[in-house]
Amino acid sequence: MVVILNRAVPLFLAGLAVSVAFRMGLSNSGVEGQYRLATILSAAAGAAVALPAPLHVLLIIVVAMLVGAFWAGIVAVLKVTRGVSEVISSIMLNFIALGLASFLLTGPLRGSEPGASIITTADIPESGWFPGLNGVFGALGLAEPRSELYGFLLVAAVAGIVIAVLVKRTRFGFDLRATGMSPSAATASGVDARGMVIKTMLISGAVAGLIGLPDLLGSSHHYGTEFTTGLGFLGIAVALLGRNSPVGIALGALLFGFLDRAAIPLQFEGIPASVVTIIQGTIVLAVVVANEIARRITRRQAERGGVQSAPPTSGDGSTDGGQGPGGPPPDPGAAVGTGTGPGVRSGAADGTRGGQQ
Numbered sequence: 001m002v003v004i005l006n007r008a009v010p011l012f013l014a015g016l017a018v019s020v021a022f023r024m025g026l027s028n029s030g031v032e033g034q035y036r037l038a039t040i041l042s043a044a045a046g047a048a049v050a051l052p053a054p055l056h057v058l059l060i061i062v063v064a065m066l067v068g069a070f071w072a073g074i075v076a077v078l079k080v081t082r083g084v085s086e087v088i089s090s091i092m093l094n095f096i097a098l099g100l101a102s103f104l105l106t107g108p109l110r111g112s113e114p115g116a117s118i119i120t121t122a123d124i125p126e127s128g129w130f131p132g133l134n135g136v137f138g139a140l141g142l143a144e145p146r147s148e149l150y151g152f153l154l155v156a157a158v159a160g161i162v163i164a165v166l167v168k169r170t171r172f173g174f175d176l177r178a179t180g181m182s183p184s185a186a187t188a189s190g191v192d193a194r195g196m197v198i199k200t201m202l203i204s205g206a207v208a209g210l211i212g213l214p215d216l217l218g219s220s221h222h223y224g225t226e227f228t229t230g231l232g233f234l235g236i237a238v239a240l241l242g243r244n245s246p247v248g249i250a251l252g253a254l255l256f257g258f259l260d261r262a263a264i265p266l267q268f269e270g271i272p273a274s275v276v277t278i279i280q281g282t283i284v285l286a287v288v289v290a291n292e293i294a295r296r297i298t299r300r301q302a303e304r305g306g307v308q309s310a311p312p313t314s315g316d317g318s319t320d321g322g323q324g325p326g327g328p329p330p331d332p333g334a335a336v337g338t339g340t341g342p343g344v345r346s347g348a349a350d351g352t353r354g355g356q357q
Helices: 002-023 031-048 053-082 086-106 134-139 152-169 171-181 183-188 193-208 213-220 231-241 246-268 274-308
Strands: 344-346 353-356
Touching: 002 031, 002 152, 002 171, 002 193, 002 213, 002 231, 002 246, 031 053, 031 086, 031 193, 031 213, 031 231, 053 086, 053 193, 053 213, 152 171, 152 193, 152 213, 152 246, 171 183, 171 193, 183 193, 231 246, 231 274, 246 274
Parallel strands: none
Antiparallel strands: 344 353
16 A cells, blocks of 8 residues: 555646646646656755755755746747747657756766666755655554655645645636636636746646655655656646546546556566556546547537527517517507517507507
């Protein structure tokens, strides 16, 4: 269970970062490059300073968020100033970020000895480590697991709550969702659509910068060639599975964490680990198809309901005065009308046709 939870924490943060952009109608496909670059620079910053434990951890977190936000901000600026698709620019920036991280790891930020098989940055001092949560098991009278439960789980939970409140309960969140649904309508109502694109991508990038910190501060304490990769792309799948809801993303992250953990016993049974990837892809494909079917059914029901409830535009002569909704009141002294047009009513009790109003 600890292994599953430790795997789910970065996946939850990745899904959360992607979901913020999805709410705006944007696709932040650059989460992979954002968290990789943020992790190596925050690892280097944490190894280069000596501070008291809380400040040391806070510095690493702030550096990671700033780097992730900066790298995502490039995508936003290109979109609002030059009209470049965020999908194309973020994917291209992924390659730049990965190449830059490789250059820094093998050059200026290298901390491992020459000739080492695994290249890493310098280790972060113990004051920069994030405390684990295994003490909780002891407090509950349970046996402590062999693996350390990442204390960054609490930070991820706080991030999920903050994002949920920001998107659902604030004016900024309303503007974000409105701009995602219709940028032109949001602009007409006074929302700065371009500014919302930049703000949303900055928030998404800042959350993406946290993805690598659970492993960095909880176990490895350095960034190296063996550091976990691919979390950014898995975050897209987790966000789709969770339908952009923090609770749904958490459940999706737990499911993907369980599947990743299941790869090891599957190999012992002679089943290739690629089966897990196939299952993950099948789940995402099924969710996407189900969402599309549900969207089409909802739209057709709304269209049918709108047609059936549409009020008539004028009277048909079957009511007093032949008036539709909103017309003048009928003449109390007149008999049932025989006219068919608006404003036509019966003028006498014997059914003779009266004049028009």
